[in-house]
Amino acid sequence: MIKLIRYLKPFLPSVVLVLVLVLLQSLSQLFLPTLMADIVDKGIAADNYAVIFRIGGIMLAVALVSAACAFAASFFSARVGMGYGRVLRNKVFSHVQGFSLREYNQFGAASLITRITNDITQVQMVVLMSMRMLIIAPLMMIGGIVMAVSKAPQLSRLILILMPVLLIAVSVMAYAVMPLFKAMQAKLDKLNLVLRENLTGIRVIRAFNRDEHEQKRFDAANLDLTNTSILVNRLMAIAMPGMTLLLNLASIAIIWFGGQRVAGGSLQVGDLMAFLQYMMQIMFSLMMVSMMFVMLPRAMASVNRINAVLEIQPEIADPELGMAVNLATGSAIEKRGYLEFRNVTFSYPGAEVPVLQDISFLASPGEVTAVIGGTGSGKSTLINLIPRFYDVDSGSILVDGVDVRDMTQESLRNKIGYVPQQALLFTGTIASNIRFGKEDATFAEVHKAAETAQALDFISAMPEGFDAPVAQGGVNLSGGQKQRLAIARALVRHPEIYIFDDSFSALDFRTDARLRRALKDETANATMLIVAQRVTTVMDADRIIVLEKGTVAGIGTHKELMETCTVYREIVLSQVSEEEIA
Amino acid sequence: MSRERRRDEGGRPRLGPPRGGPAGLGLLEKPKDFKGTFRRLTGYLRPHLGKTVFVFVLAILSTAFGILSPRILGMATTELYESIQAGRAIDFAHIGKVLLALGILYVLSAVFSFGQQFVMAGVAQKTVYDMRREIKHKLSRLPLKYYDARTHGEILSRVTNDVDTISRSLQQSLTQLITSVVTLAGIVIMMLTISPLLTLVIVLVLPVAFVLTRTVTKRSRKYFAGQQKNLGDLNGHVEEMLTGHKIIKVFGRENESVRKFEEVNNKLYSTAWKAQFISGLIMPMMNFLNNIGFVAVCAFGGVMVTQGAMALGDLQAMIHYSRHFTQPITQTASIANILQATMAAAERVFEVLDEEEEVPDNPDAPEIHAIRGDVSFEGVQFGYKDGDQLYQNLDIDVCHGQTVAIVGPTGAGKTTLVNLLLRFYDVGAGRITVDGVDIRELTREDLRQIFGMVLQDTWLFNGTIGDNIAYGRLDASEEEVVQAAVAARADHFIRTLPEGYNTLLNEEASNISQGEKQLLTIARAILADPAILILDEATSSVDTRTEILIQKAMAELMQGRTSFVIAHRLSTIRNADLILVMNEGQIVEQGKHAELLVQNGFYAELYNSQFAG
Structure with a gap:
């Protein structure tokens, strides 16, 4: 909590102002019963109309002040609460944008999204509510006690008895209900999980005739949730009537004991009435505070989740200012498009065995380097190291002769055109998605990239052409179309190094072949790195790197490898028959 | 498509904007x-x-x-x-x-x-x-x-x-x-009953309270609507940017993404604080009205008590009532x-x-046993949308035990074939028969019992690996589960997991690799022991070496069973008894590999392009 509170700093003056306003409001609110007592004791008892109306006037003025303060407090607290949310959101979002894949995967996209959206909204509401309620409640309570004691010090002992009783009742209740609330949430999650599985797996469920089985699973989760909900709600049914009863019994006690004081002449009836009202106020505040305590644990969970994100510092940082090798003008950089791995070893956090071990190779402009290997052989990891999504454990990766850690991430990534395995597009148009690769690309460039990527056919088939809308994630396009756009996006960059991470899988053979022919011309001067599953995709490469369990099982051309590398032979034989290899 | x-x-699920606001003012629907x-x-x-x-x-x-x-x-x-x-x-x-x-x-x-x-x-x-x-x-x-x-x-x-x-x-x-x-x-x-006159004074507050509440609610609604919309936009942006984190990074678009975020965030702020401010006014406003009633009761009531027109206790009760009067209104x-x-x-x-x-099952569905596995499509018409026919007039004849390979470019209508076979969708016209019986005559349960399938998306549920395999046949013994896993070549990797068959798959089954998931779904299909098999690009993400093993297991499995295979790999397709070449919802060519090559048509082009590099 404390860590997040520091982001309230810029709002400090406003927060103080709200506090003052709320204080004034509470004080004026507290003043009213005293004035009422005056009406009773000085006005009514003395038969003095003038006093009654004068005090009435004062009460009205006090009420007005109270309302004005409350209005102003609402204004400032709304601005502070929502402003705080805005600051925190910006902070967390830009922080997350700086995450490398290591930190990103630690949380996962779904979890990060909830943290930035729901959790922050939660915290923001608590800040707002705290300013409006949490602060006011103790003020009212303390003020109420002070006023009550000053009105009827003889009855203060009653407060001493009643308060602990109420406090104990509240804590017992909270103690009993809190774990149940948690259990209920867990059961609701379980129900959601079952249902979500049912939705994603609907084809499988129906194909295997498991509807009944799933209905049973759902029923079980449903019943479980229902039973807990009933229990929670029944327990909660004790809470409100119980509290009210306590309050009411307290007022009986006050009248009884107070009445005896009145009889003894040490207390005025008006003061007794005021005391009664103060007592109600105290109790009411206490109930409000206890409500906050129910709200707080939920918010605390959110706070912790946000903090966990903010506490993680991205491991990958740019070299310090001025230390970065200036790639644009640097004298050492005559080279363009050279990619070298030197004895690279890398392991994921917490893993015992490195995913990649002692990988070395050099790729030069105009060459096609292919990486092939089974699932889990480390192909994708190898690719992720080049744009510095992760840092290597030992060895080094050099681009244009410079260690990637010695340049800024921006300049490094400017050299790379990356086409991911799963083509991911963004909301916008076809053109805006291609321009994602190069913000200031001209239409001619966009058009050319689309043409090379074999996307022109389907783009021109759309009524809006390049301005055709793309929905979030590109769901309105087929897998093959998305992949071609992802390729166009990389092409428009005219990068020095192309990385294709198994990017042709969603394409049919025909498009695939045409695309590769077109790419050949387009990328003649660039370095190409292709990760593939299909042997036919890599057969023509200048250099094939065969990965096996994170180590290089062989490097060479198709021909060389067929003779020297058994792993490669096996892979090839699994896909292509003998006669076709030749 | x-x-x-x-x-x-x-x-x-997409993250919706959080629901509601204080006092239900945020609810707009x-x-x-x-x-x-x-x-x-x-x-x-x-x-x-x-x-x-x-x-x-x-x-x-x-x-x-x-x-x-x-x-x-x-x-x-x-x-x-x-x-x-x-x-x-x-x-x-x-x-x-x-x-x-x-x-x-x-x-x-x-x-x-x-x-x-x-x-x-x-x-x-x-x-x-x-x-x-x-x-x-x-x-x-x-x-x-x-x-x-x-x-x-x-x-x-x-x-x-x-x-x-x-x-x-x-x-x-x-x-x-x-x-x-x-x-x-x-x-x-x-x-x-206490005092009609004082009641009148208090009740006068009522219309004011009512009007005020309404006005405030109305005004705040506008801002809440704005807030909700902006929140939706914000959530959408966050979701999109975070799902595409890697792409954003590699294309160096972080700053752009943050800029856009701040823009939406500012918009959200400008509506949110107004919404909160205005809705926050209700409480103090009601409180103020309350106080006015309170003061009025104190003053006028006070006078009445002095005149003996009212008892002090009644005044106290009156004060209490006036205090609680606006509460039920709000x-x-x-x-x-x-x-x-x-x-x-x-x-x-x-x-x-x-x-x-769904169209209910035929009540007089014939009982089925000993399915041979003859499948035919007779003049099938079908489209996902009315007026948008994907299949015009589809005829396919498959004899039992044959392996049918379906090839063609993306969007040619390959998956649709599966959707129709399993009656996920019903044909528009024409009919599909299994062993000469229209599949609409059968109950869905019986029909689907006949088929076993391995789909492109490997769906597994949150449970143990053993349970996931046993999903193919709930009454399978542990031994049979293991046998299926062995046949699918999944046994080895399962045993390397610390909990073996009892390993709990997490929610997104991300604790095993995509290839391993595929092996499990294959094991599941093997356990189900169906008469007809459907393989939908099932092997595309299993690594190539494992694939040799799977292909062997599959060949064994397909023996004597009618099998429909949708795959990109020509090596599997070559051994098929029948190749259906699909394009734009039509079977453009059908026949055996050698025959089709001789025809030198669409298939030949498709096939040769594989090697034209």
Whole structure:
């Protein structure tokens, strides 16, 4: 909590102002019963109309002040609460944008999204509510006690008895209900999980005739949730009537004991009435505070989740200012498009065995380097190291002769055109998605990239052409179309190094072949790195790197490898028959 | 086409904007037919009619006692005051009696209130339980078409969020509405019996309160709508940027993404604070009105007491009533909003319940046994959308035991074939037969028993690996599960996991690799031991070496079974008995590999392009 509170700093003056306003409001609110007592004791008892109306006037003025303060407090607290949310959101979002894949995967996209959206909204509401309620409640309570004691010090002992009783009742209740609330949430999650599985797996469920089985699973989760909900709600049914009863019994006690004081002449009836009202106020505040305590644990969970994100510092940082090798003008950089791995070893956090071990190779402009290997052989990891999504454990990766850690991430990534395995597009148009690769690309460039990527056919088939809308994630396009756009996006960059991470899988053979022919011309001067599953995709490469369990099982051309590398032979034989290899 | 699109939505529900605001002011949805929906919703309470009436009676009693008590408390005060004024000794026996009566009233009120909530908890939760059950049951009878047209999040939200809204409304709002009305009426009656004149003064506040509440609600609604929209935009942006984190990074677009975020965030702020500010005004406004009533009662009441027109205790009761007078009004206003939202939620739930179901199974379905596996499509027409025919006139003949390979470019209609075979969709015209029987004659259960399939998306559920394989046949013994795993070449990797077959797959099954998932689904299909196999690009993400093993297992499995294989790999296709070459929903060519090559048509081009590099 404390860590997040520091982001309230810029709002400090406003927060103080709200506090003052709320204080004034509470004080004026507290003043009213005293004035009422005056009406009773000085006005009514003395038969003095003038006093009654004068005090009435004062009460009205006090009420007005109270309302004005409350209005102003609402204004400032709304601005502070929502402003705080805005600051925190910006902070967390830009922080997350700086995450490398290591930190990103630690949380996962779904979890990060909830943290930035729901959790922050939660915290923001608590800040707002705290300013409006949490602060006011103790003020009212303390003020109420002070006023009550000053009105009827003889009855203060009653407060001493009643308060602990109420406090104990509240804590017992909270103690009993809190774990149940948690259990209920867990059961609701379980129900959601079952249902979500049912939705994603609907084809499988129906194909295997498991509807009944799933209905049973759902029923079980449903019943479980229902039973807990009933229990929670029944327990909660004790809470409100119980509290009210306590309050009411307290007022009986006050009248009884107070009445005896009145009889003894040490207390005025008006003061007794005021005391009664103060007592109600105290109790009411206490109930409000206890409500906050129910709200707080939920918010605390959110706070912790946000903090966990903010506490993680991205491991990958740019070299310090001025230390970065200036790639644009640097004298050492005559080279363009050279990619070298030197004895690279890398392991994921917490893993015992490195995913990649002692990988070395050099790729030069105009060459096609292919990486092939089974699932889990480390192909994708190898690719992720080049744009510095992760840092290597030992060895080094050099681009244009410079260690990637010695340049800024921006300049490094400017050299790379990356086409991911799963083509991911963004909301916008076809053109805006291609321009994602190069913000200031001209239409001619966009058009050319689309043409090379074999996307022109389907783009021109759309009524809006390049301005055709793309929905979030590109769901309105087929897998093959998305992949071609992802390729166009990389092409428009005219990068020095192309990385294709198994990017042709969603394409049919025909498009695939045409695309590769077109790419050949387009990328003649660039370095190409292709990760593939299909042997036919890599057969023509200048250099094939065969990965096996994170180590290089062989490097060479198709021909060389067929003779020297058994792993490669096996892979090839699994896909292509003998006669076709030749 | 729409097949592929849906799949990309994944299992994660879209994050909706959080619901509601303080005092229900954030709830904006309006039901289309409030009355009809209300009637239908109350229909769910009918099985609990007795209990519901009981709850209402308890609520009324508890409220009535609650309203009565200040009046009685006032009696005690009056006795105190008048004794002092008259200078006589206070009659504590009388006060004691009054207080005792009061105590009993308080206890009764609390007990009734407790009883009401206690009983209602059961009624509300059971109603909601039934509702959820009904929806789930309904969902299992809806055609695939329904699912393909909607995101998972949308459907999920109806079963969870909407039902939750209804549940809360039943639990609280319904009785609150009754108690509010009773309280308002009760207070007015009590006040009238004390002093009609003072009552008039207080009631004058009523229209003001009403108008003020309405105006504020109306104004804040506008801002809440804006806030909700901006929040939606913000969530959308966050979701998109974070899902595409890697792409954003590699293309160096972080700054652009942050800039856009801040822009949306600023918009959100400008509506959010206004919404919060204006809605935050209701409380102080009501408080102020309350205070005015309070002061009026104090002053005028005071005068009346001095004139002997009213007892002091009655004044005290009056003050109490005036203090609680506006509360039911604000409460009713917010409940009205909540009820609207509830009806809107109920409407969405009923919408699901009213969806058109799948064509029911043929009641005279013939029993099937010993399926040979002859499959034929006869003049099949089909389209996902009306007027958008994917299959014009499809004829396919497959003899039992044959392997049919379906090839063609993306979007050619390959997956659709599977959808039709398993009756996920029904054909528009023509028919599909298995062993000469129209598949619409069979029950869906029987039909699907015949098929075993391994789909492109490897669906596994949150359970152990063993359970996931056994999904193919629930009565399978442990031994059979292991055998299937061995046959699918999954046994080895399963045994390397620390918990072996008892390894729990997490929610997204991300604790095993994509290839391993595929192996499990293959094992699942093997265990099911179907007469006809459907393999939908099943081997595309299993690594190539494992694939050799799988192919061997598959060859074994396919022996003697009719198999439909949708694959990109020509090596598997070459061995097929029949190749269906599809393009734009049509079978453009069919035959064996060698024959098709000789034809030198579409297939030949497709095939050669593989090697033209």
